Amino acid sequence: MNKDWILTQESFEALLTWLDPNREVAGRKYEEIRLRLIKIFACRGCYEPEDLTDETINRVTNKLREIGATFTGEPARYFYGVANKVHLEYLRRKPTPPSIVATESSEEAERQYQCLDRCVSKLTPENRELVMHYYQEDKRAKIEHRKHLADRLGIAVNALRIRAHRIRLSLQDCVQECLKEAAA
Amino acid sequence: MKSQFESNEEIRRFLLGTLSPEEAAEFEERLLGDSELYEELSVAEDELIDQFLSGEMPAFERERMETHFLRTPERMKQLSFARTLRNYVSANKLEGPARELKPEKKPSFWSTIFSKNPGLAYSLAVALLLVLVGGVWFTGRLLNRPTQPQTVWAIELTPGLQRDDAEIKSFSIPATVDTIRLELDLAEDQYPAYQAEVQDIEGRSVTSSKNLKAQTANARSIVAVDVKAALLEHGDYRAKLSGVPANGNLANLGSYPFKVLGK
Numbered sequence: 001m002n003k004d005w006i007l008t009q010e011s012f013e014a015l016l017t018w019l020d021p022n023r024e025v026a027g028r029k030y031e032e033i034r035l036r037l038i039k040i041f042a043c044r045g046c047y048e049p050e051d052l053t054d055e056t057i058n059r060v061t062n063k064l065r066e067i068g069a070t071f072t073g074e075p076a077r078y079f080y081g082v083a084n085k086v087h088l089e090y091l092r093r094k095p096t097p098p099s100i101v102a103t104e105s106s107e108e109a110e111r112q113y114q115c116l117d118r119c120v121s122k123l124t125p126e127n128r129e130l131v132m133h134y135y136q137e138d139k140r141a142k143i144e145h146r147k148h149l150a151d152r153l154g155i156a157v158n159a160l161r162i163r164a165h166r167i168r169l170s171l172q173d174c175v176q177e178c179l180k181e182a183a184a
Numbered sequence: 185m186k187s188q189f190e191s192n193e194e195i196r197r198f199l200l201g202t203l204s205p206e207e208a209a210e211f212e213e214r215l216l217g218d219s220e221l222y223e224e225l226s227v228a229e230d231e232l233i234d235q236f237l238s239g240e241m242p243a244f245e246r247e248r249m250e251t252h253f254l255r256t257p258e259r260m261k262q263l264s265f266a267r268t269l270r271n272y273v274s275a276n277k278l279e280g281p282a283r284e285l286k287p288e289k290k291p292s293f294w295s296t297i298f299s300k301n302p303g304l305a306y307s308l309a310v311a312l313l314l315v316l317v318g319g320v321w322f323t324g325r326l327l328n329r330p331t332q333p334q335t336v337w338a339i340e341l342t343p344g345l346q347r348d349d350a351e352i353k354s355f356s357i358p359a360t361v362d363t364i365r366l367e368l369d370l371a372e373d374q375y376p377a378y379q380a381e382v383q384d385i386e387g388r389s390v391t392s393s394k395n396l397k398a399q400t401a402n403a404r405s406i407v408a409v410d411v412k413a414a415l416l417e418h419g420d421y422r423a424k425l426s427g428v429p430a431n432g433n434l435a436n437l438g439s440y441p442f443k444v445l446g447k
Contacts, residue, residue, distance in 0.1 A: 109390075
């Protein structure tokens, strides 16, 4: 991979301008593309999806002078084409698995639990109750329980899934922040 | 247009890497421009992890989770968070429906009857008063009784080879049991103190206990480790026992495998 080329502020500005003349819209598009590429690389079973995404973005940015004036269409498609090339090169390198620490000490587990407790207490009462009810049961009981919960809320089960997922994401972010603070 | 079931199935297969290359490419292109699909994918990721942890997953998918899905540090973090959330919800279980989820109030059957028949309402009120007086007396009797202790269930474990299924003690946890007491067999009580850690199949710590003392149970030397039943889900575990000598250097005394079959 070409790791020598570094994304400068100037080239990043050029990338944003290419994505959209409105800076706010461009920033949003950039983040959407980045997250989707990370997901795509992860779902292809790559070990370092973030690195491959950065490499893809660097290459696109580096090509902007050539393609900026002539390219028509959705920029995300161009990123996708470059991502496919980056992926092929990655496969040719026969990547070795990184050493992911699979074990977690009881202290780490305890810290995470304490952080979660703190983060749950920051939720609104409605969100706290929803998340505690939603993740309560397993297997068949879970399906019935969630149907019942959705009925009570007056929403579809799928809408309930998404609502619970968003609260879960916010909790996960909060716990990560809390763990960082504890480590600092 | 695909049905919800087909979409969910396709998302699941994409996450597990079992779509054909053509199907996967077509899915990825849709994913780039479809925010709803991206969110559905994120929801499905969490659901897969939850199913993996609860043991609800077929063996083939479980294998794909281990070899394909859980390859990145980010997903390992998601798994770790999911486990903590699961333990947290189990330990702080809510009773009854959520407050904000109460259905709209409608006129009840009784209020309809009483508005039509005040005599019946009077008779029922007297009967209710009698029931209340009786209830107060009965509750008083109940409160004066000694409080019920937690239900503790003792399981005797011997150190063994994890790979040998015949060696592994398997059990289901009855719903009434609050605590599992693991009685770890000691060949000889050699140490002033012991410590134990219960780990799941991936080597993650479920709970640990320090400063444990050897005890005698049924003429055997044991170290007893109490584990909250809520922390044990269906799956394989092992308790790792260490002796703590006076100099503090831990001595590994073995691994005690066991399997929880369900609750």
